[in-house]
Ligand SMILES: Nc1ncnc2c1ncn2[C@@H]1O[C@H](COP(=O)(O)OP(=O)(O)OP(=O)(O)O)[C@@H](O)[C@H]1O
């Protein structure tokens with residue numbers, strides 16, 4: 078968690094300072110501090126129950142922090158009620174008003190802020206055009222498909238041109254194909270309107286493809302806040318390494334050898350990673366992503382880190398083949414190899430075959446001490 | 451049978467409706483026809499009754515003679531409905547959203563009076579509201595109320611009795627429709643700049659209208675036919691059309707007039723319900739339920 082608070086700059090849209098939320102004696106959000114900049118697609122990613130929705134609801138004004146500060150555009154809104162905040166929400170359940178037409182649903186916020194007549198018609202039209210729902214004005218929400226309802230919810234929020242749009246798993250109710258399609262759509266719309274998005278999801282793929290920055294949350298706080306590439310290539314905690322993509326974590330006795338961290342595995346093998354990848358602390362580990370590993374015949378020469386093992390499982394996935402390799406001392410490593418040189422399945426490594434695993438030390442990553450138990 | 455139905459799928463709904471239709475015919479349509487017939491009788495119990503279409507004159511005659519009681523019934527029923535609505539909505543709202551773990555208990559209290567007989571409850575109120583009952587008696591003896599002040603035998607007492615007796619019929623439907631409303635809709639309204647009052651007016655109230663509609667009918671219709679409250683809590687000045695029908699039928703044995711009045715009461719209620727439904731808008735009702 079990057080605890081240092083950067084000086085306030087003009088383009089900070091949303092700022093949380095040490096925000097904590099307790100429900101009874103249970104801590105739902107545990108001292109979150111972060112800045113979201115103007116026009117950013119910011120994502121809160123984390124497993125179920127880690128406090129994403131609660132964090133979002135506090136920004137929206139539906140929940141008040143037990144302690145801490147929330148600022149919108151430099152203004153303290155910690156205790157401002159929802160209807161007075163320049164923020165709109167796309168709810169997970171959409172929460173479309175069932176008794177109103179699509180037009181009136183979208184016009185709801187405009188009417189409440191005193192906009193009248195032609196201006197309403199024009200702006201609702203624009204919003205519906207943005208989400209490609211022209212011609213649905215007279216329908217009721219019950220007459221829409223899930224994807225359409227989702228887009229109405231988006232239009233209903235965007236039409237107000239809020240400073241910040243909050244989205245709580247807006248694609249959660251859609252099937253996989255529609256979810257991908259709507260994800261691309263969302264990103265397009267965000268770029269077009271230039272509004273800051275704070276997006277909540279537990280789907281790491283969704284988060285990776287859409288976000289400018291992601292805060293990976295666990296148990297009420299975030300463990301790492303970074304862009305998608307950094308999160309993937311340089312995860313700094315065990316939790317992030319395993320929640321975002323697949324990882325092999327090599328645990329053992331930590332040491333230092335010149336420019337490298339060393340980890341001595343229980344088997345006696347030593348693996349290395351350059352110190353400039355991060356601080357291993359006293360209880361960290363070295364990790365490596367499956368696709369960074371290369372499989373060799375046991376006798377083949379190699380440089381860098383090397384472990385010996387036996388293939389225990391092979392799954393052919395089209396683009397790549399995934400292997401599970403068991404090393405000395407029961408260590409299991411996941412390896413994926415692109416199917417470039419191979420044309421048939423018979424060319425893959427078979428369970429039972431002895432192999433050597435190698436990777437360049439600079440292709441690994443270093444996770445530090447775990448933050449919480 | 452099954453094979454036959456398979457060939458004629460249109461018959462299935464008819465078959466399913468058959469018991470209900472049979473019931474309606476036996477206990478509603480048949481008595482109604484009988485009553486229509488009776489309303490066109492002339493004569494007395496002693497001389498015997500004779501049917502003739504010419505006796506249709508009974509209708510305008512009865513209407514003219516008892517128009518006061520008719521209008522009074524409409525007035526009392528309407529006022530009672532409004533009183534019930536005004537009291538029931540806040541109560542139902544509180545039970546639905548604010549009562550927490552007391553919800554079931556409160557609902558039970560609302561329907562608890564149903565566990566004693568209707569007549570007994572009205573008689574109890576007669577005692578409570580009595581001129582020197584335990585409500586007015588002490589107030590009079592300490593001089594807070596003049597000696598001649600009374601509630602019993604006034605329109606207030608009758609309207610109070612009707613409102614009291616039909617109150618649960620208003621609370622329950624409103625409670626059900628409020629309870630069904632997704633609270634996230636209210637959150638969404640607040641998100642879209644609606645303050646609490648606006649959110650109530652635009653979201654909660656329209657979505658609760660089906661309950662208001664059902665509750666109002668459930669109070670208004672029986673109130674229109676009431677005679678027990680008027681009889682026990684009222685006076686000659688508060689006689690309702692129900693009292694007239696009752697006495698014409700059972701006391702005077704004037705079956706034709708009683709039947710004609712019953713028919714007009716039924717027609718009147720149907721007309722009122724129809725107008726009410728039109729005014730409130732059935733469209734809103736459908737979507738409110740859906
Ligand atoms: N109103 C509430 N009362 C009590 N506990 C709550 C309340 N809302 C949330 N919690 C608790 O706070 C924690 C965080 O909940 P939250 O809804 O923020 O999780 P989430 O990250 O959004 O999870 P999901 O992905 O399942 O939606 C959970 O343990 C939850 O049980």
Ligand SMILES: [Mg+2]
Pocket residue numbers: 129130131
């Ligand atoms: Mg959630």
